Amino acid sequence: MTFAAVGHGTLAAAAPQGFLSPTGVEIAFVLVGLVTLGAAVVTVTTRQLVHAALWLVVALGGLAVEYLLLTAEFIAWVQVLIYVGSVVVLLLFGLMLTRAPIGRSPDADSGNRPVALAVALAAAAALVWVVVDAFRTQWIDLDKPQGTTDVTGSILFRHWVLPFEALSVLLLAALVGAIVLSRRNAARSESPGPPRAADSDKEQR
């Protein structure tokens, strides 16, 4: 397939390995992957909202481990810092500020669930088929680490410095946007929401 052609061209050491004789890294990857996937599934299916957030931590943490297994250590630590450290905490704040029920809530899923399931399964089937069909013979050589912090840092501030600065502008814009959106309109007083909710978001950021 077309995807595979790219790999063939650039990767000389594409020695086909059998799936039935996995290496240790593969075993670890699959096991952590299963945990990650399970946590993700629980995240989207549990009826307890706070549990969902906590299972999300497990899933994101599992992904961080996967990054490590793929020798991208800097990404892994960033993942842990930002996702597990701030995003999930932010989500928990959000849940609390919107007075999400503690315990099982019977209406956590909308009526769209069967359709969602069908669409998701169809998408999964199609994508898995395509991906497996394309990459089943490709081999990742993990002997030489690809993502050490040293290399990543130098590359980031040498080649990617301009997008990096643009990204900071984006973050500033997001910050301002969040403030504007969550500021309570002075003329409106009937709002039932909790006071000064948005400020905590920004502190977390």
Added chain:
Amino acid sequence: MTTTTLAVLVPLLPFLGAVAGLLLGRTVPGLARPLAVLPALTSLVLAAVVAARQGGDGAVDAATQLTPTGSVPVELALHIDGFAALVAVLVGVVASCVQIYSTAYLRDDPRYPSYAALVSLFTSAMLLVVYSGDLMVLLVGWEIMGICSYFLVGHYWETPEARAASLKAFLVTKLGDVPFLIGLFALAVDADSFRITKILATVANGGLDHPTLIALLLLAGVAGKSAQFPLHSWLPDAMAGPTPVSALIHAATMVAAGVYFIARLLPVFAASAAALVVLAVMAAVTMAGSALAALAQDDIKRVLAYSTIGQLGYMTGALAVGDRGAAVFHLLSHGAFKALLFLAAGVIIHAAGTNSLAAMSRMKDLRARVPDAYWTMTVALLALAAIPPFSGFFSKEAVLGAAEHTATGHAESAPATAGWIVLVAGLVTALLTAAYAARLWLLAFYGRGAEAPDHGRQPVAMTAVLWVLAVPSLAFGVTVGALPDWFDGHKLAPTLTTSVLGTGLALVGALVTYGAWRHTTALAARVPIGAVAAHPDADAGQVEAEAIATHAPAYGDVASAPDPADPGRLLLGPLHRHAAVGFHLDAVYAALFVRPVQAGARLVRFLDREVVDTYVRGAGTAPRWLGAAVRRAQTGNVQTYLSALLAGTVVLAVAAVLVATAGA
């Protein structure tokens, strides 16, 4: 000035007067009357000068072509021979009288300015017809007269009768004008010109390919315009217009246009014996039928209208026997005395407050109230009944003489059959004409019963005109010796046989009517009848409008009244019922044309509403249902939208992959 310049001015002046009247009449009311009367009078003088200069000699011809107009040229052409010169004088006289009369008759009418302007425009159009040497230009005047007639008949448009009558007059004359136009084109194609002189030259050379067809087509237009059977039925109804309009249009000029047209193109008709016989039959039926109908009418103006139709029948009869001199002679004398009759009738209606003869016959001393009308009308009725020495006698005897001449086989141009038809019908009509003239005179002036209402003297403008018109009615006959010089040269003097026959029959008719009247008048006192206008002191026009509007409610019909004291009822016997409604011609038309057209209209409406609209509604309903179905998808739930979007994406992606795989 040359004769040609004068002749151009004759139709032009009333036209300018009409334009000025329409523009200024409303803003400067004081100008309306001078603008109406002065152009008419000037035209009369100029027409008289033109006639004097022409003098019955060779025709004055002038033509100018403004612009090329395709295969057959249309030229602004004058053709003034003896006929044109004299008829123009008649038009000028009658138009002037009518304009003067109208100033008093419609004294208080707010629409007088437009009325006077339309009369001026009408006069101009008639003079154009008379003088024109080109058939297309003639047609312009012909059609302008039609539309003016429509407006003037509908002058009292507040009354439903006037509205219906104006529409009827327009439609019926148009019905004739369509074949007329086709006939003109056919004639022009054969002769390769619209010029009358060239057409006549072509006819003389025998260059006409389809003389019968052309003559019959033209005849249809003439029948419409000149109110000949079977297109005459608009004329009695047109009496819903003001009396001066009836006098001008429906007695002296417009209806004469058809006769005049045939007189101009007589060689075309004479080229076809069949056309002449058709013309003779048409004239005979018209004459006899209209005379019978006149005997049964109750509205004084409808009596005169039917008598007009009958006299026009005489003229077409004269043309059918190939003597246009006699026809135009009768046209001239009839124009004078019929205008007088109508104008006098207007005075009587104003004085009596009603247009019903039945009501007048129950008024004592009406003649003492309107002595001018009484005497002049007597003169005019005598002329109508063709009693010597009045003008009608000479002209009618000229017609009968021509018919006898042809019937006995002395004429070279017309078939003897036509002569016999016209002669017999003319003699019968002479009897009937005298009868209805006597009936009108006796009922109107010799009523018995209550005193006639006294509204004081009639305006001078109205009565003076009557005496002016009485002169030609009385004395036009003396010109009988000079007229042939102006016309074709045929002798017009009465012959002994027809004179004795015609006058004798007329006397018989008058005497029989008198006897019947003596017999029935006793009944009049026993059956009170009458309706008088509510505003007897208003101007004559308003009185007449009210009289017309109240006739049908008061007597049950616009045409007749249930009056047992009517001598016409005794004379006609069982025929009276049919004659009163014009021998059911309108009913026949209704059955033949109106109802099929209405049925067709209903069918078309049904098709439109039920068939065509079904498709239209269907075209609207299907998208609406589709929209309703699509609208159900608009739940507002973002997740639903997103699900559909992603499902579609998956399907597309799979399809793309499949296509790529199959391609590889």
Added chain:
Amino acid sequence: MHLAYPAVLAVLLFCVGLYGVLARRNAILVLMSVELMLNAVNLNLVAFDVWLRDALHAGQALTLFTIAIAAAEIGIGLAIVLAVYRNRGTSAVDDLRDTAERPDDGGGGGGDSEGAAAEPDQPDRPAEGKASQKAEATA
């Protein structure tokens, strides 16, 4: 290591996130599902970067950018959810149906009401910030 392992894991995570986005009622849970989908993409980026031995490390750099953008997105998204919650008292996604055509206008099939159906949507709502209504659709 086979490339198929991280690729398939990414696909499955993505589809789980997809399911969550489509099936969850609470807006914050929807946001969590979005995070899952983003992380699936990140995993792909990292895996292919390693596989391709990219000299510029484009995959890892883009992963970092994605993480930063995800953080910004979660901030904005939560601000919107909070604004909606303050205005509506709910953060359930399927309760926010202002863009739907209500059954009383136009549903009856009157042929002449189509033109007017779109108009009266906004004015007879209780006085609320229009901006937040628009924003909640994008959340």
